[in-house]
Amino acid sequence: LAGARDLVDDLVGDRAAEWDRTGLIPDDVLRTLSARGLLCAGVPRASGGLGASSTANGEFTAFVGSRCSSLRSVMTSQGMAAWTIQRLGSARQHAEYLPKLAGGQLAAVAFSEPEAGSDLSAMTTTIERDDDTVIVRGQKVWTTAAHYADMVVVVGRHGSGAAAVVVPTSAPGVTVTRVAQPSGCRAAGHADVRLDEVRLPATAVLGGGQPLMLLVTTALAYGRISVAWGCVGILRACLDAARGHARTRTQFGKRLAEHQLVARHLANLLTSEQIATRVCEHASRCWDDGSPEMVVATVLAKQVSAVQAAQGAATAVQVLGSAAAHEGHVVERAYRDAKLMELIEGSTEICQLILADHAVSMPA
Numbered sequence: 001l002a003g004a005r006d007l008v009d010d011l012v013g014d015r016a017a018e019w020d021r022t023g024l025i026p027d028d029v030l031r032t033l034s035a036r037g038l039l040c041a042g043v044p045r046a047s048g049g050l051g052a053s054s055t056a057n058g059e060f061t062a063f064v065g066s067r068c069s070s071l072r073s074v075m076t077s078q079g080m081a082a083w084t085i086q087r088l089g090s091a092r093q094h095a096e097y098l099p100k101l102a103g104g105q106l107a108a109v110a111f112s113e114p115e116a117g118s119d120l121s122a123m124t125t126t127i128e129r130d131d132d133t134v135i136v137r138g139q140k141v142w143t144t145a146a147h148y149a150d151m152v153v154v155v156g157r158h159g160s161g162a163a164a165v166v167v168p169t170s171a172p173g174v175t176v177t178r179v180a181q182p183s184g185c186r187a188a189g190h191a192d193v194r195l196d197e198v199r200l201p202a203t204a205v206l207g208g209g210q211p212l213m214l215l216v217t218t219a220l221a222y223g224r225i226s227v228a229w230g231c232v233g234i235l236r237a238c239l240d241a242a243r244g245h246a247r248t249r250t251q252f253g254k255r256l257a258e259h260q261l262v263a264r265h266l267a268n269l270l271t272s273e274q275i276a277t278r279v280c281e282h283a284s285r286c287w288d289d290g291s292p293e294m295v296v297a298t299v300l301a302k303q304v305s306a307v308q309a310a311q312g313a314a315t316a317v318q319v320l321g322s323a324a325a326h327e328g329h330v331v332e333r334a335y336r337d338a339k340l341m342e343l344i345e346g347s348t349e350i351c352q353l354i355l356a357d358h359a360v361s362m363p364a
């Protein structure tokens with residue numbers, strides 16, 4: 001990932017607020033990063049990717065997240081699509097899709113439906129076999145990056161189990177409709193994806209027959225670790241802004257940082273950033289070591305980082321006062337973006353339920 005941060009700084013510059021306001025990241029920015037393999041840096045070298053470790057990819061994700069959570073969200077979707085293809089696809093499918101995702105194309109992943117949010121077992125989308133083709137029918141909602149995507153990895157029911165299918169957004173029967181004015185990550189290209197009798201070659205089906213929740217957990221694992229590192233980025237951006245402001249702004253004859261109650265906010269922010277970093281590092285080490293703890297460590301990282309980011313961003317707003325009350329200010333964006341991180345890839349409550357199950361089943 002050498003040089004990747006400089007490239008991101010060049011491409012993003014000071015434009016994140018403008019992208020947030022207009023709700024769009026310029027296509028050339030996304031295509032440039034995709035063509036360098038940076039939106040899914042974990043794709044193995046043998047498949048045309050950069051072969052980055054989870055730790056290296058995570059630190060890079062945090063860096064992007066510190067600059068622009070919308071861009072980081074697009075990156076999470078691309079990485080999750082690549083990971084799903086890696087885990088469920090055959091060698092032929094790896095060769096077909098992964099070089100595209102590391103070479104300029106863009107992808108999204110669609111699980112959620114109008115009646116299947118936290119409870120993905122209520123999913124009704126079907127992927128039905130018909131000779132050497134499949135027909136996909138369903139309605140997906142809130143698919144991050146679908147507005148930009150060339151392909152959407154759609155999860156649905158397949159036979160007696162589940163499958164994912166790679167759906168080109170240009171295929172007849174696919175309708176992508178942007179979510180109007182999301183409250184945060186406004187330029188992440190969230191969209192609803194309607195699938196009306198979409199007929200595709202059966203070779204587009206990844207896996208097939210797995211239990212639905214097993215498939216969902218596999219795909220979501222990448223989304224969770226990526227969001228968790230993205231939250232570390234939000235916290236670092238908030239910490240930078242808050243300490244910069246507290247060092248320079250004077251009230252009651254001394255710098256804000258010298259007022260003990262403000263100093264406590266700074267201490268809390270630093271604590272949040274450090275806690276989130278440590279749980280993400282631990283989870284990424286589990287990924288890199290192939291540890292059986294990987295799934296639980298990832299849920300823990302997502303849960304802890306999202307809560308810390310939401311609290312940390314609120315704390316940063318408090319430190320900046322009216323300076324952060326302007327739409328588009330880095331801390332004001334962080335405040336809106338961070339709250340959404342508590343809802344997605346398994347809300348705080350759903351992560352808590354998974355962690356509680358784990359706690360109960362742990363040996364004494």
Ligand code: FAD
Binds near residue numbers: 077340343350353
């Ligand atoms: P609900 O499931 O209706 O939940 C509402 C509240 O009830 C939440 O607080 C939840 O935690 C709580 N709750 C629900 N069940 C329980 C329970 N059993 N116990 C305790 N509390 C519970 N989906 C995709 O498929 N792909 C994407 O790329 C994607 N990106 C997204 C990006 C954003 C910004 C947002 C907002 C959503 C995105 N989603 C995406 C959808 C997201 O995954 C869902 O919003 C999320 O799973 C929660 O579902 P819901 O919004 O329907 O809330």
